[in-house]
Amino acid sequence: MAICSAAATAPATQSAAEQDCRRQYAPSVWGDFFISYEPCTTEELLSMQEKARALKEEVRRIVLAASNDDDLVRKLELVDALQRLGVDYHFKKEIDDLLLAVYGDEDGGSNDLYVASLRFYLLRKHGYTVSSDVFLKFRDEQGHISSDDVGTLTTLYDAAHMRVHGEDILDNIIAFNKSRLQSLLMKANLDPALLEEVRVTLETTRFRRVERVEARRFISVYEKKAMRDDTILEFAKLDYNIVQVVYGNELKELTIWWKDLRSRVDLTFSRDRLVEMHFCMMGIVYEPYYSYARIMLTKQVLFLVLLDDIYDNYSSTEESNMFTSALERWDEKAAEQIPEYLRPFFTNVIRCTDKVIGELKLQNNKHAEVVKEMALHVTKSYHAEVTWRDEHYVPADVDEHLQISLGSVTAMQVVVLTFVSLGDVTSREAIDWALTYPKIVRGVTVIARIMNDIMSHEREQASDHMTSTVQTCMKQYGVTVEEAIEKLKVTS
Template structure:
């Protein structure tokens, strides 16, 4: 690819795209891959409008989302459609791929049906009208982490847990007073039917439903002989405490001195550690107690996905959240630290995201006591988070990802 002068010598679009995608597996200090990535990106952008429409569409897609960072089920359907246009396609393989996709899509829809029945029991549209009601988006998020058909039960449990956590997020971040957040946190940490009296009155039905649901999940896991069953509740309580910590910083008017300090305190409230760790324990015997404790300590790969989530969320929601009282964002902190504009801060923050992706790649390829099947869940979480926050807050503003959700859940492939 590279000539004696260090320039990319190839002009073949398919080869250039392959090198471009491979370069995104770079780790820290891999200068050759840094050059390959920037050079191939520049060349591909310059030739894309002069290519056959099929390869041109492929290049445009990967210029936006490199192959390694794609969300599995989104990429699966897109690739099947691309393969179908290939004149050398194998019709039998194509048919089986479509049938498989449709069967898995049906499974996801069955899960959503059961989840919707469960969630309707909370009746939040009556009791908690301020909370985001995003069942499909959360299932998509958790499906991004555990997409395989045999992980149906873990996927359902993750979706239940983080549908509840989403209400926590809205309660602590947007709705509760300081006193109410203190009361609710006290009740969550006590975790029993008598503690409901410590919660604000309007949160008591939700508190009771939450405790009952998680206690039931714990009992189900014990029946499955899952040795980590009791940790689900502890991780869930930890999520509430992370949100409550941000309320205290907000009320103290705490302003981090720099971006590094900000991320040290704000990354945990992305709840990516809890999502990853609960995904690990739901995978069963493949996950050891050592892996759970390792993840709880925010090792490099967990911290990396937390940073990706925090920074990308802040970039797309910065303007909207200026209208309400929030803890200072990473965008504001970066602007203050560097004396720069929003656009310049976003550029610097995008580089922080790139560094975090390198941490993920490095963690996945280095020898470790933790199986790749487990580590890949963290990479999957980064992938689906990247998708949801790439252009907008796809979770809060669900219409921005509606086309993809329709494709994944509603529209089967023609067979």
């Protein structure tokens, strides 16, 4: 949240144009690009789809053959490759059956550290309860677990990040091998491909990578492997291009919608983040058959971002009070309570949200009204931050800060909206449970809040802004900005 002093004292009737102290944002570099963008012709798309259908069945036969094979390494590397190439969603049942058989092998798979690490990683990723004790037999005399083989070392490091609290053996693997991986970056004679894998592993461990970004990267990596399967590689390339067409069509629809909204509402107070928000939603649900979910989520999260900027950058405290009260009524007539320059945005928030609710109801979605609930929920959090901002209040510790700021980072709301967008996959009880910030939701939200504050700390503190978790951590421990950021990174 941020607001300049001139706006804070401005009369409620002041026009947006007169508030020359607002932040100025550069226009989106994308503009109307996706309205006319055509990655391929209709004939080319149909040809790709036809080839992909045939190759898909060939890959399915490869997976089934591997399932009946006794070669554990082949099974594990096949599943890993399909996931990293971004085509595993086509073979969910086959992969589940294969991993169930692997899990049934109580031997732990192998006395080979690479195999044990990959098995542990894949099974944990798919929700199987696998004990970290499988690594005990690999400890050296000092109690460390490591390898001189780069592929084994990166796989071990990725596997250890599947840890839960209290798994000291995995904590030690990460701590000991992080410096080893970092030292490899300094080796001039390391193969460039291995060097890149080490760099990527240190930057973002495997299970935290965005699937589509990893797919694009790993297609190029897999293509250079001597042991690649050319059928799988060709299918992965085709599938990637076909899915990109789906994303492009979604962005075309969204750009037209966004352009229409901007013609009716002055949105110069806000960042133009349409493509960015679609990319974020694609990171949550990437499969092509969730097209409606991505479009709906992009629209709703964009409105949450716009609401944030209304409170943060476009209204005085008095105006934010009026805006919150009016929105809680959820009635276009309530626009009469707020300044004229805010009314177009206010009415369009209600109209666009109600339209989404109507679409969901036509799909027989039992939780359509939750969309409105999430908008109101986050608005209350934004409004609470205004009070902290105006009082220049610095919470005593990070935990106190999170009591309010968890709601305003919108992570919980996006979790709930995602489940609603996917159709009949959740219950009202589950939604109410998520609203209580259970550990799994709180964990995601804490990470989102802290990462957001670290990235925006310098920019936001240049103006009158609510105290961030970075500043709170500095006060709590009496440390510098840099030291506070490091502490927060460990916390998250």
